[in-house]
Amino acid sequence: MDALLATLTLVALIAVSGASSTCCKNGWLPYKGSCYYFFDENLLNWNDALTFCKNKDAELVTVETANENRFLVHFAGKLFRNTTHSRVNTMFWLGASDDDIEGIWKWVATDEELNFENWDVSNNQPSSIHDNHEDCLVIKGEYDFMWHDVECDAEHGFPLCEMQGTSTGGTNPLSAIG
Numbered sequence: 001m002d003a004l005l006a007t008l009t010l011v012a013l014i015a016v017s018g019a020s021s022t023c024c025k026n027g028w029l030p031y032k033g034s035c036y037y038f039f040d041e042n043l044l045n046w047n048d049a050l051t052f053c054k055n056k057d058a059e060l061v062t063v064e065t066a067n068e069n070r071f072l073v074h075f076a077g078k079l080f081r082n083t084t085h086s087r088v089n090t091m092f093w094l095g096a097s098d099d100d101i102e103g104i105w106k107w108v109a110t111d112e113e114l115n116f117e118n119w120d121v122s123n124n125q126p127s128s129i130h131d132n133h134e135d136c137l138v139i140k141g142e143y144d145f146m147w148h149d150v151e152c153d154a155e156h157g158f159p160l161c162e163m164q165g166t167s168t169g170g171t172n173p174l175s176a177i178g
């Protein structure tokens, strides 16, 4: 009985102490309830990046807040300091497009219009050049990972995936005991 009580207390303590933390699969970075995966091996076009994330049960990232954007920019920058990819040539695809209606940007994961934006306005982004065919969203290392619209079939971005994390605080302590 004492052992069971000790186990219950321990499990409850773990549950309480982890109330606000996010659990992610190996290789994924937790941030405020989501898990993020920066895949920096193959350069893909936007559609292939979308498929890449879906194959990992995730979506191309949806950026809802300035804080989330800061987190992504921070890690995008960190990732390339010691690799062969230069910061200048590094782009990550984000999960938004204005392919349906020119100028109306939507997140593909939610079909909702952007409620936060970080366009590189000092470089006239979104620029919609190339006959309005710049329909996909990237963060570009060359421009401090500010948002740019580029052509979707450009095969020079890395996928940046997001999935819901699991919260350690949400589990019933008793369910952990077989």
Ligand SMILES: [Ca+2]
Residues within 6 Å of the ligand: 034, 061, 062, 063, 064, 068, 162
């Ligand atoms: Ca998000």
Ligand SMILES: [Ca+2]
Residues within 6 Å of the ligand: 125, 126, 127, 128, 129, 134, 148, 149, 150
């Ligand atoms: Ca552009």
